[in-house]
Amino acid sequence: MTGLGQALRRIPMYVVVAAALGLLALWSLLGATLRTIPQYNGDLLASLLVSVVATLTANTVVSAVLRAPLRFSSALTTGLLIYFIMWPTATVDDLTSVALAAVIAVVGKFLLVPFGRRLVNPAAFGALAVVVLGLGTPSWWVATSWMLWAVLILGLVVLWRAGSWDAALACFLVYLVLNIQWLMSTNSTSLLSTMRTALVSYPMVFLCLFMVTEPLSGAPARWQRVVVGAVTGLIASRPINVTVGDSGFTLGPEFALVAGNLVAAVLAFVAAAVDGRATGAGGKLTVTNVERLAPSLVEVEFFSKRARKYLPGQALELTVPGGGGTRGNRRVLSLVGTDPQKLRVIYRLPAKASQFKLRLAAAQPGFKVRSEGIRGDFSLGNGNEPVVLVARGVGITPFLSQIEAVVRSEGTRDVVLIHVVSSPGDEVLTSRLAARLGSENLVSTGVKLIQVDPEASLVIPELLRICPDVQQRRALVSGSPGFVARAKSALQDAGVAKVKTDSFAGY
Numbered sequence: 001m002t003g004l005g006q007a008l009r010r011i012p013m014y015v016v017v018a019a020a021l022g023l024l025a026l027w028s029l030l031g032a033t034l035r036t037i038p039q040y041n042g043d044l045l046a047s048l049l050v051s052v053v054a055t056l057t058a059n060t061v062v063s064a065v066l067r068a069p070l071r072f073s074s075a076l077t078t079g080l081l082i083y084f085i086m087w088p089t090a091t092v093d094d095l096t097s098v099a100l101a102a103v104i105a106v107v108g109k110f111l112l113v114p115f116g117r118r119l120v121n122p123a124a125f126g127a128l129a130v131v132v133l134g135l136g137t138p139s140w141w142v143a144t145s146w147m148l149w150a151v152l153i154l155g156l157v158v159l160w161r162a163g164s165w166d167a168a169l170a171c172f173l174v175y176l177v178l179n180i181q182w183l184m185s186t187n188s189t190s191l192l193s194t195m196r197t198a199l200v201s202y203p204m205v206f207l208c209l210f211m212v213t214e215p216l217s218g219a220p221a222r223w224q225r226v227v228v229g230a231v232t233g234l235i236a237s238r239p240i241n242v243t244v245g246d247s248g249f250t251l252g253p254e255f256a257l258v259a260g261n262l263v264a265a266v267l268a269f270v271a272a273a274v275d276g277r278a279t280g281a282g283g284k285l286t287v288t289n290v291e292r293l294a295p296s297l298v299e300v301e302f303f304s305k306r307a308r309k310y311l312p313g314q315a316l317e318l319t320v321p322g323g324g325g326t327r328g329n330r331r332v333l334s335l336v337g338t339d340p341q342k343l344r345v346i347y348r349l350p351a352k353a354s355q356f357k358l359r360l361a362a363a364q365p366g367f368k369v370r371s372e373g374i375r376g377d378f379s380l381g382n383g384n385e386p387v388v389l390v391a392r393g394v395g396i397t398p399f400l401s402q403i404e405a406v407v408r409s410e411g412t413r414d415v416v417l418i419h420v421v422s423s424p425g426d427e428v429l430t431s432r433l434a435a436r437l438g439s440e441n442l443v444s445t446g447v448k449l450i451q452v453d454p455e456a457s458l459v460i461p462e463l464l465r466i467c468p469d470v471q472q473r474r475a476l477v478s479g480s481p482g483f484v485a486r487a488k489s490a491l492q493d494a495g496v497a498k499v500k501t502d503s504f505a506g507y
Contacts, residue, residue, distance in 0.1 A: 011161075012331075013162060014077060016158060017158055018076045018080065020154040020158050021084070021154075021210070022076075022080065023150070024147070024151065024154060025048055027146075028044055028084075029041060029044055031147065032044050036145075037144050037147070039088055039141065043088045043090050046095060047087075047089070047090075048083050048088075050099050050102075051079045051082040051083040051099075052076065053079075054098070054103055055075050055076070055078050056072070058102060058107065059071070059072075059074075062106055068110060069319045069321060069329065071319070071329075078102070078105050079102055082098060082127065085101075085139075085142075085254065086098045086101055086127065086136060086139065087138070097130050098136070100130050101123075101126040101138075102126060108120065108125045115269075116283050118217045118373075119265055120217055121211055121257050121258065124253075124255075131249050131252075134247070138254050140253060142203055144200065144201075145200045147206075151205050151206050152209070155205060155206065155208075155209025155210055156209065162213045164213035164218070166229065167212050167213065167228055167232075168208045168212050168213050170225075170226045170227075171208045171232045171233040171236075172204060172208040174230045174234050175237050178233070180198050182238045183198060208229075211257055212228075212229055212257065212260070215375065217264060217265075219264040219267050220267075220376070221267075221271065224264065224271070225264075228261075228267070229260070231259065231260050231263050234256075235259050236252070236253040236256035240255065284369075284371070285371050286304075286365075286369075287368075287369065288302065288303045288365055289365065290360075290361060290363055293346065293429070294424070294428050295425055296348055296349050296423055297346060297348060297349070297394065297426070297429070298346065298347055298349050298357075298361045299336070300344070300361075300363070301344045302343045303342060304343060304371075306341075308340050310335060310340070310374045312380070312398075312404070312405040313376065313378040313379040313399075313401060313402050314376040314378070315333060315374065315378075316334075316373075317330065317332045317371065317372040317373050317374070319372055320360050320363075320369050321359075322355075329356055331347075331357075332375070333347055334398040334478075335398075336397050336398075338404050347397075348394045348423075376502075380402050380413070381474075384413065384414075385474050386414035386473045386474070387413075387473055387474050387475070387476060388416045388470055388473040388474075388496075389402070389416070389475075389476050389477075389478075390475060390479075390491070392420040392480065392483040392487075393423060394426070395484075396419050397429075399478065403415065403417065403442075403447055407438075407441050407445050411445070413445065414446045415446060416448045416450065417450065418450050418452055419450065420479075433449070470491070470495070470496060471495035471496060474496075474497075474498040474499075475498065476501075477499060478501070478502035488501055
């Protein structure tokens, strides 16, 4: 992975999205100056100012009333999305509808969270609300030839950072095919001309790259994200006209996104009922213990008043008060235990640590933090298929809960864990696991723990020496993005057919 890619990985997801949207806003102002888009600079500036100020103000007020964390980057992102969705003019009526959409979006973000799960995309919900109430009409004016390439380039950066290509791709393909079919049925134009119209004049690229990829209102499992993306693309592919008495309104992509969010919520709650997968699990947590496992490793235990069921391998998204700084106060950390009320995380504390990590490491028992949800589908699966788990450094954390779950189930599972020790003290992670569960229990369950020297490279001969039957196993890989890429390539070259990797966007 390039230095640029590694640097981008260290930036919180909300900051990446807000920065990309900010650059798009500047690009739109340049387009207005050069007269490559029909809007005027005065209209764009007025709409941008109102959408951002209204969102940030509402976010500050609602956060204070509900005593919730103040999330600047998230609120800024919502305001910028509203800017690109609502029609930008400097008239009082249009600016009022922009402000109302922004305020409704913020209120919905805080209140529409059943069981700690964000129900809908805030910006789409705000835009849909003003349509249904007859207070405004979203135009999605971002769909222009001038904006398209900037949306595509910056959107791909967001997509790469988010890792939500499955939902975005499903939405894009369904949207594109059905939109082209609809356009060709109403206009006698060539396929190439129709495709250009679909890509330039309809907001499918912006919708798929910047909005469908939002994870908090998305589905937990990959196949579910594909379904949700396809449903969103299906509904967005053509406008829906609704007549109410003597008046009516048109539902556009904002309705499609909200409908897709509701489908995702249903799938998430069904998954929770079937296999115990967390559906959201937001709410307050109390720090009960902080322990230095090694010079650069910290374990934090939280108590939750209500049980937060999750699958081993899932991760907890935390907001830590006072843990902001340039990288924000929100992180995603893998859960390392199996207790639904005593949640534990382990993370690396480097010499130049973020304020988030420093604040959490210094927390005293009783300190309150907020869970934004439990996410991910990085699990062993329910079958008895032999697996090899490959991790480097603190990347072992999702495997700790998985192995603990296997041992505590009192069943058997053929599991080989290969842990590459990357820093002094990392060996405590496997030794502590063995001490916690009992070495004899690990052996009787079928779990084998192998530590690998950091200088050892996971090339094919080394893999075959460590795990001679690696070709007959399904592999799971966790660690830094660079390590994950190298290990995945080595496993595939060694003949492993199925390799699943752990990737959390860090929203």
